[in-house]
Amino acid sequence: MRRNIPSLQSLICFESAAKHSSYTHASQELFITQSAVSRQIQQLEEYLGVNLFSRTRHGVELTEAGKQYAKGIKPYLQGIEKSTADIMTHKGLGGTLKLGVVPTFATRWLLPKLHKLNTQHPEITVHLETSTKPFLFNENVFDAAIFAGTQQQIEHWPGIQAHYLMDEEVVPVCSPALIQNRLPEAVMQNEHSYDLSDEELLLMPLLQQTTRPSIWQEWFQAHQIQHPKPFDGQRHELFSMLSVAASHGMGMALIPQMLIESELNKKELVIASSKKLQGSRKYYLVHSSQDISPQIQKFVDWVLQELHQSA
Template identity: 50%
Template sequence: MRRKIPSTQALLCFDAAARHESYTRAAQELVLTQSAVSRQVTLLEDFLGLKLFRRTRHGVALTPAGVDYARQVGQRLDGLERDTLDTMTRQGTGGHLTLAAVPTFATHWLIPRLATLAQRHPDITVHIDTRTRPFLFADTAFDAALYTGTPEQVRNWPGTRADKLLDEEVVPVCSPQLMAGRTHLTPKALAQLPLLQQSTRPEGWRQWFDAMGVSAPNALGGPRYELFSMLAVAATHHLGVALMPRLLIAGELARGELVVACPKALRGTRSYYLITPDVGHAPEVLTRFRTWVQEQALLSTR
């Protein structure tokens, strides 16, 4: 069956014109004449049976239908370009994976271990983008996701398979300067210090103090940061005490930039998972990556 798809040239001209909202600038980008761009857009509008641009005193502007179509076309052209580059560099062997990952886990845990993946599977290329919330794999170019969440959140992610990698254990950390020569602080003493908050986990400190049996009126107060990496940097600069998963700050602890302020850790309700589409037969490259990342998770708990 013949696909009902416009010509690639028409889509490229429309994409450039939509980004610039200018036929002239689109023509400059594509090394075409303005009339050639205009002609391709007209052909595309005729193919679709609707107007994508409207004339203005300053040139052209997208119609509501044009805005929606431009977003869809742009995403698919980006994906097609990525697939083309991957095929060119792969030269028929190996494979590539596009991962969605929570940013701090990707930066502090996954990326430092990728050298071992390259040694074992030099033909696998891994691309990483950040995502912090569930999504539909069918609507994206992602092959898998490294995600942190509760068991309930994972169960409610439709159409996926979840392989648990690591449980999360949080511990209070701060800069050595904030300790003022002390080896550790009691939970009661911690309650008197500035507490750094993660905006996506506003109850974190309250849960920790409750588990320690300590009253902490300021458990919900203090500056808020979205990412654990931001919390770590704030803590190293003496801004307060951060409640951090130990596995995400191994480097800072080893270098002495952060110290454990109180050794009493709390097992969190969240874990780290490899999330993949629930299909009958996974691609070989995904199977090899799953085996490798599960081995790395096991090694990191020893």
């Protein structure tokens, strides 16, 4: 059965003209004449039975139908371009994997290990982009994602298969100088940590995470500590930002220990208390439940293997 799809050339001309709001700029980008662009778009409008552009004093602008159509076809044209580049690059023997990943996990856990994936599977090229929110895989945004969230979020994320990676267990950390200045009598438990008393913890300034404004309150409540101002302190969005602020003596932060091993080893940060908080958030590797590619399956197997070896 013949597919109800207009010509690819007309779609390419339309996308370029929509992007620039100009037939002239589209012709320059595509190395064809302006009249050729106009003719392709006219044929597309006739095929669709709607006007995609309206004339203005300064050129053309998208109609509401044009805006809707441009938004709809863009990811599919990008998908065709990506698939074409993949097959030309890898000759059918591998491919690229576009991975969405939470920012600090990407820089602190995944990136330092990717050379192992390259050694084990040189046919796979991984492109990383940060992402902190769920999305729909049928929008062709990512092939897979490493996501930190709740079980409820995973259950209500349509069309995915999720692989549990690990719990998120946060610990209170700060610079050793901050403890030495505020609590000169405090004694280290080992080279990486103190175990401050409840009273000593109350003397430490706090650093807050903007995306989780109640995390310190949850930590204090979990350990039955009555803090008068659990929401006070500077606010930063990412764990990596909290780590830098804490290492410069600006306060005590709650950060997953696996994300700050480098700072602990360099003694830029120390664990302030043995009290931990295992929250509802967990790390998952997620991908579409449909048409799992060999690249995705190899990446899933590799990540689970790395976690097993480091456990």
